[in-house]
Amino acid sequence: MTDPQDEQPATSDLLGAALGGAARRAGLDPNQSTSTGHLVWHAIGGWRGILESVLPTLVFVVVWTITVDQATQKGDLWLAAGLSVGLAVVFTLVRLITRSSASAAVGGLIATAAAAALALWTGRAADNFVFGLITNGLYGSAMLISALVGWPLIGLAVGWLMNDGTRWRADRRKRRAFFWLTIAWAALFAARLAVELPLFLTEQVTALGTLKIAMGLPLFAPMVAVTWLAVRGLYPKPADGASEAGGAHDE
Incomplete structure (x- = not known):
């Protein structure tokens, strides 16, 4: 007979599976025996991932900046956009040709x-930066709301990854940790929005693009590391003997 306390709302199961699956595809699997640096490096996609993430925006900003007419303060938008998209096309073709994961x-x-x-x-x-602003706003809002209503998204994702479901909600230590981790992620997205939105409204393209890059991977990577270390602390890996005993007990 199933304990009613162990029954999970369908919505939380689906959301946890979606978030956890996305995290695992990105290489964020707390069950893996790997160093923090290796995991973060894998999560951002290594050098190829960095280049794919940064270069299209960088090219757009650089081309726009060097082609700005001092009288009109307008750059060559077609050239900047064309080179940016062209570079993204090249990255995608390289992925397809080398038969590596091309989803990102x-x-x-x-x-x-x-x-x-x-x-x-x-x-x-x-x-050119509107969708990034919208994404930060949506992600930040979702993180904040989920934490405030007691279902932090980080907890849902980790619960799925660790086969813990939503049982972590009964553990005060885990519940508090996932609350603050989710709040920290919400703060990251809010900080990006707070810095970039005024520049967007005043059309300071060069500064906007530069700060988008500076507040992208350089802030994302440390947050991934902190989250991963916190999760490993909450779910210490059992010894082989204990793991086998636990597996036998569950069968």
């Missing part, structure tokens, strides 16, 4: 192309 590159290409299309449609270079 394809996602990056779609995002880069959509941003470029919006900027070209409106004629405002700053609009």
Whole structure:
């Protein structure tokens, strides 16, 4: 007979599975015996992931900046957008040709192309960063709301990864840890939005693009490390003997 306290709402199960699955595909698996540095490096995709994440935005900003007309304060938007999208296309083709995982590159290409299309449609270079602002707003809001209502998204993801379901909610230590980790992620997205939104509204394209890069992976990587270390602390890996005994008991 199933204990009613162990029954989980369908929504939390689905959300936890989705978040946990995404984390595992990104290489964030707390069950893996690996160093913090290796895990973070894998999560950001190594050098290839860094280049795919940074270069399209960097190219857009650099080309726009060096082509700005001092009289009109306008750069060559078509050239900047075209080179940015072209670079994303190259990255995707390289992934496909080498038969490596192309999901991140394809996602990056779609995002880069959509941003470029919006900027070209409106004629405002700053609009190249609209989707990034929206993403930060949505992610930050989701993290904050989930923590405040007692179902922090980090907890749901980790619960799925660790086969813990939502039982962590009965453990005060885990509940508090996942609450503050989720709040920390919400703060990261909020900080990006707070810094970038004023620059977007005043169309300071060079500063906006530069800070987007500076507040991207350089802030994401430490947060991944802190989250992973916290999770490993909450779920210490059992000794082989204990693990086998536990597995036999569960059968």
